[in-house]
Amino acid sequence: MELLKACDLAKSFGNTHAVKGINFHIEEGRCVSLLGPNGAGKTTTLKMLSGLLEPTSGSIDFKGEKAKDLREFIGYLPQYPAFYNWMSGKEFLVFAGQLAKLNRKEAEIRSEELLERVGLTNAKKRKIAGYSGGMRQRLGLAQALIHRPKLLMLDEPVSALDPLGRREVLDMMREIKEETTILFSTHVLHDAEEISDDILIINAGEIAVSGSLGSVMEKYRQPILHIEFESQAADWLKSITSYSVVSEVDIQGNKVSIVLNDMVNGKQTILQDIVDRKLPILKFETSQTTLEDLFMKVVKA
Amino acid sequence: MTQWTVLYRKEMTEMVRNYKILWVPIVFILLGVMQPVSSYYMPEILDTFGGLPEGTILEMPTPTGEDVLMQVLSNYGMLGVLILVLSAMGVVSAERQSGVAGMVMIKPVPYSSYILSKWAGLLTITLITLFIGYAASWYYTSLLIETVDFERIFQSVLIYSIWLVFVVTLTLFFSTIMKGNGGVAFVTIFVVFGLSAVTSILGENMKWSPAAMTEHTGQVLLSGEPGSGFLLGFITTIAIIIVVLIASIQIFKQKELLE
Numbered sequence: 001m002e003l004l005k006a007c008d009l010a011k012s013f014g015n016t017h018a019v020k021g022i023n024f025h026i027e028e029g030r031c032v033s034l035l036g037p038n039g040a041g042k043t044t045t046l047k048m049l050s051g052l053l054e055p056t057s058g059s060i061d062f063k064g065e066k067a068k069d070l071r072e073f074i075g076y077l078p079q080y081p082a083f084y085n086w087m088s089g090k091e092f093l094v095f096a097g098q099l100a101k102l103n104r105k106e107a108e109i110r111s112e113e114l115l116e117r118v119g120l121t122n123a124k125k126r127k128i129a130g131y132s133g134g135m136r137q138r139l140g141l142a143q144a145l146i147h148r149p150k151l152l153m154l155d156e157p158v159s160a161l162d163p164l165g166r167r168e169v170l171d172m173m174r175e176i177k178e179e180t181t182i183l184f185s186t187h188v189l190h191d192a193e194e195i196s197d198d199i200l201i202i203n204a205g206e207i208a209v210s211g212s213l214g215s216v217m218e219k220y221r222q223p224i225l226h227i228e229f230e231s232q233a234a235d236w237l238k239s240i241t242s243y244s245v246v247s248e249v250d251i252q253g254n255k256v257s258i259v260l261n262d263m264v265n266g267k268q269t270i271l272q273d274i275v276d277r278k279l280p281i282l283k284f285e286t287s288q289t290t291l292e293d294l295f296m297k298v299v300k301a
Numbered sequence: 302m303t304q305w306t307v308l309y310r311k312e313m314t315e316m317v318r319n320y321k322i323l324w325v326p327i328v329f330i331l332l333g334v335m336q337p338v339s340s341y342y343m344p345e346i347l348d349t350f351g352g353l354p355e356g357t358i359l360e361m362p363t364p365t366g367e368d369v370l371m372q373v374l375s376n377y378g379m380l381g382v383l384i385l386v387l388s389a390m391g392v393v394s395a396e397r398q399s400g401v402a403g404m405v406m407i408k409p410v411p412y413s414s415y416i417l418s419k420w421a422g423l424l425t426i427t428l429i430t431l432f433i434g435y436a437a438s439w440y441y442t443s444l445l446i447e448t449v450d451f452e453r454i455f456q457s458v459l460i461y462s463i464w465l466v467f468v469v470t471l472t473l474f475f476s477t478i479m480k481g482n483g484g485v486a487f488v489t490i491f492v493v494f495g496l497s498a499v500t501s502i503l504g505e506n507m508k509w510s511p512a513a514m515t516e517h518t519g520q521v522l523l524s525g526e527p528g529s530g531f532l533l534g535f536i537t538t539i540a541i542i543i544v545v546l547i548a549s550i551q552i553f554k555q556k557e558l559l560e
Contacts, residue, residue: 052407052558071409078407082400084311086318098307099408143404 002064003028003151003181004049009058011044018044020205021058026151026198031177033196034185037299041205042185043079046155049183050076072101075149075180079156081140085129089120089139092128093146100147107146114142118172134165141172145180152176154184158191170195189292199291201298208298213291220297222247222289223263225270229254230280236273245269254282259289305414308405312422321388325426328384329377329434334441336373340364341445366442366449367522373438374461374522377431378515382493385427385465386472390486392419393476393553403558416477416550423469431462449522457521460531463538464514468493470542477549477556511538 005025011018019041026032036042047053049060051070060067083092090111097107115121118138123131131139137157144152157173158166173182174195186192192199192213199216201209209216237256240246245266248259260266267286274281316322339346340363364372393416396402405415435458442449471492475485493512500512507513508530517527517534 050407052403054555069409071407074407076407078400078403080400082404084315084401086315095307095311096404096408099304099405099410101304101409147408 001028002026003062005061005064006045006049007059007061009045009048009055009060011041011048011053011056017205019048019055022202022205022207024200024207024210026181026183028150028181030197031173031182031195032184032198032200033192034183034200034202035187035189035192035295036185036202037187040202042202043155045202046076046153046183046185050074050153052076072147073150075144075147075152077137077140077144077152077154077157079159081136081143083128083136083139085127087128088125089128089131089135090115090124092139093142096143097146102147110146111142114145117175118142119168134161134168137161137165137169138172141169145176149180152180152182152184154182156186157184158186158188166191189290189295193291201295203299209294216294217291220289220294222293223260223266224287224289224293225258225260225267226283226285226287227256227258227270227274227281228283229256230282233279236277236279240270240273243269259293303414304408304410305418308410308414308418309421312418313425316422316426322426322429325384325388326430326433329381329430330437332376332380333373333434333438336376336438337369337442337445340369340372363446366447367453369442369446370435370438370449370454370457370522371519373435374457374515374518377434377461377465378497381431381434382465382468383490385430385469386486386489386493388426389423389469389472390476390489391482392423392473394480394482394485397556397558398480400558406558412554413550416473416546416553420470420473420546423473424466427465427469428462431465432458435461450525453522453525456525457518460514460521460527461518463535464511464518467511467514467538467542470545474545474549477553508533509537510534511541514538 003026007023008021009019009023010021022045034042034045044053048055049070051067051074060070062070062073084095087095093111093114094104094107097110098104102110112121115124118141120135120138120142123135128136128139137160141154141157144154154173158169161169170191173184176182177195184196196213198212199210200207209220211219232254233256234251237249237251240258241249243266245261246258247261250257250259258266258270263286271284273279274284313322393402396405402415406412435454439449439454468489472485472489475489475492476482479485479488496510497512497515500507500510501516511534513530513534517531520526520528
């Protein structure tokens with residue numbers, strides 16, 4: 001079922017068009033990642049969906065109806081969550097719960113539940129001022145979930161964390177994904193590939209690619225060769241760009257990535273060439289383009 | 302419980318935790334007590350500092366209780382206003398700067414509840430401060446100089462509180478539209494003192510001005526009756542407070558809250 005739909009959503013700040021009329025929808029129960037380079041309009045899009053920012057034009061439908069105030073149904077974790085540092089972790093959660101229209105008792109119970117879940121039970125009475133970055137992120141996640149939102153929006157939930165903290169938050173997201181719809185933005189492609197069902201790649205305020213992770217990968221997948229030479233082989237590499245099986249050559253020092261149109265023929269031709277010319281190679285590897293390759297292609301285009 | 306109550310309770314808890322509820326009234330008590338004490342001991346003070354040559358005959362009229370309380374209010378008008386504005390300048394701007402205002406507004410909280418809870422918090426501390434400080438001053442005045450009629454005290458403090466409410470409402474407004482705390486304090490103080498100065502210079506033409514409330518306060522103290530044009534001033538002041546509050550809420554709605 002369609003949970004949220006954005007129609008021609010646009011936002012400009014003065015003369016800069018941060019988001020240029022995008023259309024997409026989010027299915028209920030999916031985990032959707034919003035990918036894009038810095039400044040692509042990810043945060044602006046999320047803020048418009050959350051109701052914190054008025055769109056310049058366009059509309060947002062929630063469950064098929066025109067959205068008025070979505071904040072009740074949405075849990076939001078900003079990129080840099082801020083808290084009242086003089087409160088304890090639990091106090092803040094109860095406060096957030098009450099603001100989200102829970103009564104005091106419900107808020108207390110729900111807070112305990114979430115503190116347990118995000119692993120902050122031991123720190124619940126400490127002042128937030130003394131929390132580490134990872135703890136703040138987890139508290140931020142807990143406050144976003146406090147009112148059992150229909151849609152959880154996370155803005156760069158793992159970018160600022162160390163590998164351990166990143167792992168923790170990702171594991172939590174995997175659990176949460178069973179209960180609610182998630183939309184999260186990131187520029188860490190590996191994370192998106194790991195936990196999302198659908199992806200939206202946004203570049204310069206426009207949607208470049210969208211669809212389920214599987215179908216997007218399928219559609220854009222291309223065979224690729226990674227070759228490593230003992231010394232540079234620039235001359236030969238220049239010459240192969242004219243071959244019909246080769247679609248792209250990307251040289252990085254002694255390494256080269258060759259995107260092929262056809263794996264079987266391409267591999268034959270290239271190997272034959274290497275043998276004929278007695279090129280000194282260290283490594284010859286065949287693989288498929290990854291999300292990162294797709295991302296780079298889309299963003300550079 | 303409505304979200305407004307939750308936010309108001311948070312305001313009060315915050316003021317208790319950062320001791321604002323303690324030090325702002327203490328400053329007002331000090332300001333209020335110093336005046337009667339220094340009036341009473343003036344001859345001794347002059348003597349101690351020995352500024353007068355031998356043989357000087359000094360006749361100091363003891364000020365009346367009303368005079369002393371007038372002085373207290375004029376101290377409140379300068380230092381007191383400064384302290385109030387400085388303590389309230391970050392009320393919205395600091396929360397916007399840290400981003401926590403966005404964390405609050407991401408929950409289904411009406412924009413008006415946020416601003417009005419802040420306003421109510423400021424009102425609470427302002428009125429507590431003024432009443433306690435003024436009561437202390439009245440107590441010391443009656444102890445050292447003479448007792449001033451309680452009814453006059455009560456009426457004058459009520460009228461004076463309208464002026465201070467106007468001052469903190471203005472602080473809230475500038476704190477909503479501006480981001481830097483220092484700037485908020487500067488602009489508020491500039492407007493408040495500017496308005497006071499213009500009101501006292503133009504006198505007759507400025508009867509509507511909120512700053513005229515301070516003059517009515519003095520007249521109530523001295524004569525028991527506010528000056529002419531009190532009603533006009535009272536109504537416009539309340540009207541200005543309401544308009545400023547509505548403007549604050551509307552402007553707050555337009556502000557971008559999460560960076």
